[in-house]
Amino acid sequence: MASDAPLPRALEILWRDETSTRKAGGLSRERIVAAAIDLADRDGLGALSMARLAERLGCGTMSLYRHVANKDELLTFMLSAVPAPPPAFTDAADWRGALTDWALGLWEVYHRHPWILHTAASGPPLDPGQLAWLDAGLATLGGTRLAERVKLTAVTAILHYVRGAAALAIEASGVDSPVYPELLRKLLDPRRFPALAAALDAGVLDGGDEFVAEFHSGLRLLLDGIAAQMRSAEPGHRA
Structure with missing residues (x-):
């Protein structure tokens, strides 16, 4: 049964393929999303905030809200924009x-x-x-x-x-935290987790x-x- 509930604004924009209107200084939804992806790629999702994004773009935080309603909406735009087109294939039999x-x-x-x-x-x-x-x-x-x-x-x-x-x-x-196998070797009791200990001893988690x-x-x-x-x-x- 089809739902009569309205789509979230971000999905409506994405499915209309709406291009945001450029404002003074060239600020646009596309530019905001690209900068947010760059920031998340470099520093992780936890570092992404509207204030830090505005600083990166050289604008006021309120200027962002003319193009993106909130951080959740920004993430929807990012997830749609970030993957390159999927690989094409020509041999239907393979x-x-x-x-x-x-x-x-x-x-x-x-x-x-x-x-x-x-x-x-x-x-x-x-x-x-x-x-x-x-x-x-x-x-x-x-x-x-x-x-x-x-x-x-x-x-x-x-x-x-x-x-x-x-x-x-x-x-x-990850270089900023203890390596997973090293942590496991400190924590695992082989008598309690024998199968996992065997995998660890075999080096399958060594990266x-x-x-x-x-x-x-x-x-x-x-x-x-x-x-x-x-x-x-x-x-x-x-x-």
């Missing part, structure tokens, strides 16, 4: 290669803009930028026999995997190239699962 490129593209987005991982992710995407990625992910499976619901389940599983793996890799290798290798390994497992689902959907398949 769903695995296309979905791998899509996942790697997301991995790169999260590493270029780690603050995305600290934004609320409780609801589904509604802005054009994020929906373009979801649409592209589903399109990689367009030439398969999978049902639409299964396609969405598969793409969502990979999306959450990439997001979680990127968060672990970025946080574990660097290991995290990249583990990411690719986990992605292959997910893709193998999708491939198995495809085989079960083929006519005449027997379990």
Whole structure:
């Protein structure tokens, strides 16, 4: 059932593709959003405030509110603007290669803009930028026999995997805080957490190239699962 509730103002603006009117000094919504992304990329989401953004742009804080209603609205604009267009694919038969490129593209987005991982992710995407990625992910499976619901389940599983793996890799290798594996080695009692202790002893959480290798390994497992689902959907398949 369609809702009669009005869209939030930020979504209305984004879906109208409205270009904000430039004011004195060249201030515009686009310029504000670009500066906010730069600030969050450099100093993290916690450093982003309307006052600091105004200082960076050389304007008064109240000038920002002529273009952006509040910080929540600013974040909506940032999340829609920050990802580059998703990778294009031309071979509809190579769903695995296309979905791998899509996942790697997301991995790169999260590493270029780690603050995305600290934004609320409780609801589904509604802005054009994020929906373009979801649409592209589903399109990689367009030439398969999978049902639409299964396609969405598969793409969502990979999306959450990439997001979680990127968060672990970025946080574990952070230079401003103790490295994650080092903290675990101080905290873990192998008798209480034997499986995690075994993984730690094997060095799978030590970061660097290991995290990249583990990411690719986990992605292959997910893709193998999708491939198995495809085989079960083929006519005449027997379990």
